[in-house]
Amino acid sequence: MKKQNTFIVAAAVTAAVIAAFWLLLVAPGYTGNEINLTRGVTSQSMMSYQMHMIILWICVVIGVLVFSAMFISIVLHRKSRGHEAAKFTHSTKAEIVWTVIPVIILVVMAVPATKALVNMEVAPETEMTIKITGFQWRWKYEYIEDGIQFISSLDSDSNAARRVDSGTDPVNVDNYLLDVDKPLVIPANTKIKFLITADDVIHSWWVPALGWKRDAVPGFINEAWTEVMEPGVYRGQCAELCGKDHGFMPIVLNVLPKAEYRAWVAQQNEGMAHEQAETERLWTLDELMDRGEGVYATQCATCHQADGQGLAPAFPALAGSEISNGPLDANIEVLLHGRKGTAMSAWGSMLSDSDIAATLTYTRNAFGNETGDVVQPQTITRIKNG
Amino acid sequence: MALTEQDDIRKKRSRAVKTAWVLALVAVSIFVAFILSGVLAT
Amino acid sequence: MSIESHEIAHDDHHDHKPSGFLDRWLFTTNHKDIGTLYLIFSLLMFFIGGSMAMVIRAELFMPGLQLVEPEFFNQMTTMHALIMVFGAVMPAWVGFANWMIPMMIGAPDMALPRMNNWSFWILPFAFTMLLSTLFMDSGGPAAGWTLYPPLSLQGGQSFAFVVFAIHMMGISSIMGSINVIATILNMRAPGMTLLKMPLFVWTWLITAFLLIAVMPVLAGAVTMLLTDHFFGTSFFNAAGGGDPVMFQHIFWFFGHPEVYIMILPAFGVVSEIIPTFSRKPLFGYTAMVYATASIAFLSFIVWAHHMFTVGMPLTGELFFMYATMLIAIPTGVKVFNWVSTMWQGSMTFETPMLFAIGFVVLFTIGGLSGLMLAIAAVDLQYHDTYFVVAHFHYVLVPGSVFALMAGTYYWLPKWTGRMYSEKWGKIHFWVSAISVNILFFPQHYLGLAGMPRRIPDYSTQFADFNMISSIGGFIFGASQLIFVGVIVHCVYKSKQEAKGRVWEGAKGLEWILSSPPPYHSFNTPPVIDSTTIAHVEEAH
Numbered sequence: 001m002k003k004q005n006t007f008i009v010a011a012a013v014t015a016a017v018i019a020a021f022w023l024l025l026v027a028p029g030y031t032g033n034e035i036n037l038t039r040g041v042t043s044q045s046m047m048s049y050q051m052h053m054i055i056l057w058i059c060v061v062i063g064v065l066v067f068s069a070m071f072i073s074i075v076l077h078r079k080s081r082g083h084e085a086a087k088f089t090h091s092t093k094a095e096i097v098w099t100v101i102p103v104i105i106l107v108v109m110a111v112p113a114t115k116a117l118v119n120m121e122v123a124p125e126t127e128m129t130i131k132i133t134g135f136q137w138r139w140k141y142e143y144i145e146d147g148i149q150f151i152s153s154l155d156s157d158s159n160a161a162r163r164v165d166s167g168t169d170p171v172n173v174d175n176y177l178l179d180v181d182k183p184l185v186i187p188a189n190t191k192i193k194f195l196i197t198a199d200d201v202i203h204s205w206w207v208p209a210l211g212w213k214r215d216a217v218p219g220f221i222n223e224a225w226t227e228v229m230e231p232g233v234y235r236g237q238c239a240e241l242c243g244k245d246h247g248f249m250p251i252v253l254n255v256l257p258k259a260e261y262r263a264w265v266a267q268q269n270e271g272m273a274h275e276q277a278e279t280e281r282l283w284t285l286d287e288l289m290d291r292g293e294g295v296y297a298t299q300c301a302t303c304h305q306a307d308g309q310g311l312a313p314a315f316p317a318l319a320g321s322e323i324s325n326g327p328l329d330a331n332i333e334v335l336l337h338g339r340k341g342t343a344m345s346a347w348g349s350m351l352s353d354s355d356i357a358a359t360l361t362y363t364r365n366a367f368g369n370e371t372g373d374v375v376q377p378q379t380i381t382r383i384k385n386g
Numbered sequence: 387m388a389l390t391e392q393d394d395i396r397k398k399r400s401r402a403v404k405t406a407w408v409l410a411l412v413a414v415s416i417f418v419a420f421i422l423s424g425v426l427a428t
Numbered sequence: 429m430s431i432e433s434h435e436i437a438h439d440d441h442h443d444h445k446p447s448g449f450l451d452r453w454l455f456t457t458n459h460k461d462i463g464t465l466y467l468i469f470s471l472l473m474f475f476i477g478g479s480m481a482m483v484i485r486a487e488l489f490m491p492g493l494q495l496v497e498p499e500f501f502n503q504m505t506t507m508h509a510l511i512m513v514f515g516a517v518m519p520a521w522v523g524f525a526n527w528m529i530p531m532m533i534g535a536p537d538m539a540l541p542r543m544n545n546w547s548f549w550i551l552p553f554a555f556t557m558l559l560s561t562l563f564m565d566s567g568g569p570a571a572g573w574t575l576y577p578p579l580s581l582q583g584g585q586s587f588a589f590v591v592f593a594i595h596m597m598g599i600s601s602i603m604g605s606i607n608v609i610a611t612i613l614n615m616r617a618p619g620m621t622l623l624k625m626p627l628f629v630w631t632w633l634i635t636a637f638l639l640i641a642v643m644p645v646l647a648g649a650v651t652m653l654l655t656d657h658f659f660g661t662s663f664f665n666a667a668g669g670g671d672p673v674m675f676q677h678i679f680w681f682f683g684h685p686e687v688y689i690m691i692l693p694a695f696g697v698v699s700e701i702i703p704t705f706s707r708k709p710l711f712g713y714t715a716m717v718y719a720t721a722s723i724a725f726l727s728f729i730v731w732a733h734h735m736f737t738v739g740m741p742l743t744g745e746l747f748f749m750y751a752t753m754l755i756a757i758p759t760g761v762k763v764f765n766w767v768s769t770m771w772q773g774s775m776t777f778e779t780p781m782l783f784a785i786g787f788v789v790l791f792t793i794g795g796l797s798g799l800m801l802a803i804a805a806v807d808l809q810y811h812d813t814y815f816v817v818a819h820f821h822y823v824l825v826p827g828s829v830f831a832l833m834a835g836t837y838y839w840l841p842k843w844t845g846r847m848y849s850e851k852w853g854k855i856h857f858w859v860s861a862i863s864v865n866i867l868f869f870p871q872h873y874l875g876l877a878g879m880p881r882r883i884p885d886y887s888t889q890f891a892d893f894n895m896i897s898s899i900g901g902f903i904f905g906a907s908q909l910i911f912v913g914v915i916v917h918c919v920y921k922s923k924q925e926a927k928g929r930v931w932e933g934a935k936g937l938e939w940i941l942s943s944p945p946p947y948h949s950f951n952t953p954p955v956i957d958s959t960t961i962a963h964v965e966e967a968h
Contacts, residue, residue, distance in 0.1 A: 034877040034889065037809055044805075052806045059796035062760075066792060069767050070785070077706075079774040085707040086772035095715045098764045099757060106753045109803070114746060116805035121742045162493055162885055170491040170888055177887045201579040202672055204737060204812060208878045212808040215738045217673060218578060219666020222739035239737075239812040239880045241572050243579060244498040247883030313565050313584065314499065343582065391952075402539035402610040409606045413644045420648035420678060424663045428670045 038208050041230045041255075045211025047116040054112065058105065120212055123225035126193035130186070134196075134203030134216035134238065136343045137245035137302070140350055141184050144195075148268045151350045153298055154248050155179040162248060178235040181298065183252035187261035188231045196222045199345060201243065207236030207253050215240055228255045243343060244314075245302060279353045279377040285361070288374060292362025295355045300363075303343065308367030314343065319367035328373055331360060332383060353380040445947050454549070457541035458947065459526045464843070465548050466523030467836075471912070473515030473555065474829075478905055480508035485867075485901035488894050493885050501884035502570035503562060509573035513690070514597045515555050517824070520832050521693040522547075522604050525632050527843065529608065531938040531945065532626050534617025534954045539610035547603040554596035561586040572882060574679060575650070577664040577672050581657045591654045598643040605636035605643075612636075617937075619956030623717070626936050627710060630717050631696030634724045638685045638692075641728075646682040649675060673738050680731035688727040691823065692720060694791075694831030695762060698784045700936070701838050702766055705781035706773030707933035712765045719758035719765075726755040736807045745804050752802035756795070763792055778931070779853030783834030786826060786861050794822030797872065812882075815875025821868045826861070833860075833911065840918055841926035845944040848918035852910060859907040866900030936961065 039049045077083045131142040135151070142149040153159075158177050161168035170176040186192055196205055198216035206213030213236075214224045228234075236251040256264060283291075297306070303315040308324075310317035318324045323331055335356055336348035347356060354377040364371040446452045456462055483504050487495045496504070526544065530537055538544045562568040566584025569575065580587070612633045616625070625633075653675070655661040662668020664675045703710045710716065732740060732748040740748075766788050775781070797819040801807050810816060833856075841847050870893035875881075879890045886894065926943040940960055941949050954960060 035873040037806075037876045038878070045809075048806045048809055051803055052800070052809070055800050055803055055806070059799060063792060063796060066763060066767060067789060070770065070789065073767070073770045073773070074775065074777075074785070077771065077773050077775055079707070079776050083772075083774050085774040088711070088772070089709045090712045090714070091768075094764075094768065095712055095761065099761055102757050102760050106756065110750060110753065113749065113803045113805060116803075117745060117749070118742065120805050120808065121745070164493040164495075164497060166492070168492075170885075171891075175887070176491065177885060201582065202576055206812075206880070208809060213737050213811060214808075217666075217739065220671070220673070220739065237878075237880050237883075241502070241576070241579065241882040243582065244502065244570075246502075247498065247880070247885050311499075398614050399539070402614040405610040405613055406540055406543075406606045409609060409640055410602075413602050413606075413640050415644075416641065417644035417648050420645050421651060424648070424652050424674065424678070427674055428662055428668070 040209045040211045041228050041232065041234065042209075042211050042226055044116075044120050044226070045209060047119055048211045051113060051116050055109065058109070123193060123223060124191055126191040126225055128187075128190060129193045129195060130184070131195040131197070132184075132205055132216065134198035134200075134205065134242070134249075135345050135350065136200050136243050137238075137249040138299075138350075139184075139205070139238075139249065139251060140199075143265075146265050146268075148265065148272070150182050152180045152182045152184060152252070154245075154250060155181050156298060159248070159298070159302070175235065177248065178237070178250050178252070180250055180252045183233070183254040185254045185256060185261065185264050186228065187258045188228050188255050190258065191225060191227045194224045194226070196224060199349070200343070202240050203238050203242045203249075204240035205236070205251065206239040207234050207251055209234035209236075210253070213239045228253075231255045231257050248302075275352055275354065279381060282376060282378075283354070283357070283374075285365075285374050288358045288361035289365065290358075291354065292358035292360070293366070295351065295359045296362055296366075299347075299351070300359065308363070308369075318363050319369065321369075324363050324367075324369050325371055328360075328364075328371075328375070331364065332356075332375075332380070335360060336380075336384065348384060353377040353384070356380045455545070457537070457545055459530050459537045459541070459544065460843075460945070460947065462538075462544050462548050463523045463525075463527030466519045466526060466551075469548075469551060470516050470520035470523060471915075473511055473519070475908070476559070477508050477511035477516055478908065480504045480511065481901065482905050484508065485898040487884055488886070489898040490895065491886055491888050491891050496884065498884045499567065499570060502572075502882065503568040505882055506569045506572055507558075507562065510558065510569070511555070512824075513573065513686070514594075515551070517690050517828055517832070518597075518601065519551060521632075521635070521690070522601075524628075524693065524697070524832075524835055524839075525604070525608055528839065528938060529611060529629055529632060530615070531941060531949060532629050532936055533612065533615065533620050534937050534950050534956065535611060535615035536948060536951050538607050539615050540607050543603050544607055547600045547607065550596050550600040554593045554600070557589050557596070558593035561589050564589070574683070575653060575675075576679075577653060577656065577675050580653060581664070583657075587657055588654065591650045594650050595647055598647045601639050601643050605639040608632055608636040609640070617950065617953035617956055620961075623714070624956065624961055626696075627699035627713065627716055627720075628693070628696035631692040631699075631720055634720050635689050635692045638689050638724055638727065642682040642685045642689075645678060646686075649678040649682065652678075673735070676735050676738060677732070680734045681728075683734065684731040685724075685727045687820070687823070688723060690828050691791075692724070694787065694828045695720065697831045697835040697838070698766065698787050701780045701784040701834055702769050702788075704838075704931050704933045704935070705778060705784075706770050706775050708769055708773040709935075710765070711768035711771075712761075715761060716765055719761045722758040723755060726751065726758070730755060733802060733804075733807070736804045737811050749802055749804040753799065756799050756802070759795055763788060763795075776932075778837075779848075779850060779857055780834045780838035780931075782854065782857040782861075783830050783837065786857065787830045787834060790826030790830065790861075790864070791823055794819055794824075794827055797822065810875060812880055813875035814871040814879045814881055817881050818868050818871035818875060821871070825868065826864050830860075833857075836911075836915070838931075839938075840915065841930040842938060842941075842943045842945070844919050844922075845926050845942070846918055846922040847924035847926050847930075848914050848922065852914050852917075856907060856910040856914060859910065860904060863900045863903035863907060867897055867904050868900070870894075870897045870900075 037049055037052050039046055129144040131144060133140040138151050138153040140151045157173050158179055160166060161170055161173045196214050196216045198218040200218060203216040204213050205216055210226050212224060214222050232255055234253040238246055238249045304310050304318050308317060308319035323334060338344045338346035357375040357377040357380050360375040364373045487501060564586040566586040569583060569590045571580035612629060652663040656663050656665060662670040664670050664672045699710050699716060730748060730752045733752045736745060801810055801819060837853055874890055874893050879886055928942050929939045930943060937954055937960055
């Protein structure tokens, strides 16, 4: 009898400890320890949340029933208590009952589950289209109707802090690993279609607040749609292993009220016009080096390293390299079109002509390289246009 | 007595070997079929 | 020591083991020795794969990168899975199959003993090759154990060795499965009809068919990766007319049955242990056989539930969702049958029973989170997050691995002729059971809160649960040393001899042999009657 009591007490204490531990963690005011799926800000995310809660409760009930039966049996039907084993070996009736009831539960589940999926996947008439392209390791956004495009990379504070032995505690970085230099801006209460693809390997575009993720597959275009009810900032991450910086290519969605969105579009167009003008003028060496250093730090240093030494064998050094000291044509070619089969992207489709010219100038005159080359944005434009 | 046991073992073994060959053939066919499916898809 | 009337002793004059180390171990054709080789090999791989998990959990202990570069982290996650799946879990079950199936069906050995030897000895070769890639210039594979292209094609020369190693493992598995089927179908003792076989033998019979059906599919998939990488084909390259998603279809057509391959023998072992310690026959034997067969059949038509976010047509997604929900039914039936076996039994709670009960509870949790994942609309939120990581670790670790431990404690006295330390076995169980939950349960929350998988660093709101999970991981890892200690003590130091029928309620042919059994057992087939088998065919 004593052993049995000890067991019951031990089990109860363990259960109490675990429950207390759990409660402690979810006690109000203990910020940052979300334990449940987000309700999100779209009809899709809310339907998903509801489905999630329904199936979660069904599972909890099933679990409680099964585990209670086991617990009761463990306490009562034990040899030490003198219980004699019964003789029954099977019951066709029982098998039927506990096959049919689960089938009914599942059929009942299937109805709302189907509705939720149909709502998710079948896009209504949309008012605007944005093409999203995954690269190693950043996103590119193209607004088809408004003619805006830009790439969105991990913000520099996070990028610096995340290095091994960076010396910076991530706790001191705002929105660590969830912030970008240029967020995706969209209008609220607007039906938006997304065309999602990738340039190199499979990525996946995910903003939990929208309620879905969609894989970005190179060579194929996936469609998704959304309509966000509430303006705000929503953050997400790449959700398909895509190489070394898979954890470092987040997504920031800035949802603006319609009027503010149109103002943003106007501002972007101004910016692009200015950028176009910049491409057509001549730059000084200092201007190019300055700009190039900035682009290099954000886009190139993650692989080729801040000192241009690279990371053998995957990421070649630029310092003292053939490519950065040899013929300019070859260097331009690699930067514009990438190298197939490696992580070197085709930057021609991501960076502006000025950025490319500046980066080339910088890499060919830094890290001890002394080509003296001054690459003008016009040169890049000319080469790109064939 | 011993002779029948040996026969019995020999019969079992020959049947087992036949089973093995059939299963090996199945495995190879599946391998070829899936590569073929890849070839036909491209 | 008392010998039961028909217990066959292990020191009969004609029971010779080969002398000489190489003869005994390198050239063995004996199912017991080959079983031992598989089990020792898998235990070693378990610790190697486990060390990789320790590296992962150590890096994830706090936000920020402290220990390893992201490239190496990806190699760790990839290799951890490849080692655990192909080097620890699968060979361990083959080890059990080798040791137990011939004895359980009254056969003298496996049907093809020399092929049995080759099946084993391929494995150390294959895994040496796989592990050596970590030391090559281009590093080990780093695209996840799922090896999706185009990412997996960005690896260097070492990829060829990875593919070769996988081919070797596949050939080993296929040969092993052929042996299992040939043995079970042809070598049963007279009177041992299929529906009199222990459930462990049934589950292995079905598992072997699954293996033969899907290992060649994996071989095909990795062969196509090899040719895409080195010989200019374009199976998975859109620019060449191929499709990266086709790889996923082919891989998961293998991959889903693969996870059932890892769990069905676990179902079998638990179905042996619970009746023994409940002193009551397995409830619903026939239903259990049919449920296992249904699970195996259904496992072929659910593969794309691993691909709900890939851009499949709606009809496809609906079909795979319904089929996946359906597979919960036979699985549930099995759980209910185990509980009914316990119900009104006369239970004792030795270590094998503790692990078996732990399996039923914790596997059920994993199975229920699997049911949640089946709901495609919500899977669009769960997919590729730590929710999935929590799910599959629950079914594999306190699932399959606990069942392996249960089986080891259950049959170790039979294999060695000595009792293990019951006290340390229980300590191993309790520390493992508690720490495994500390390790994996918080990962459900991490996934729901938005943490993706396969990342070496994370945003600060995920910090607390990651730290808790890592602590659980360190304790769980360390407590497996207790397991090794128990085994070593049992083999070399234990003074307590084991009877033939080690456990009071144990039924089945293996228990009429001595402990340890003769090197060559059942050269003469045993008599099959109600005193020697676990259950009688049910009257209909």
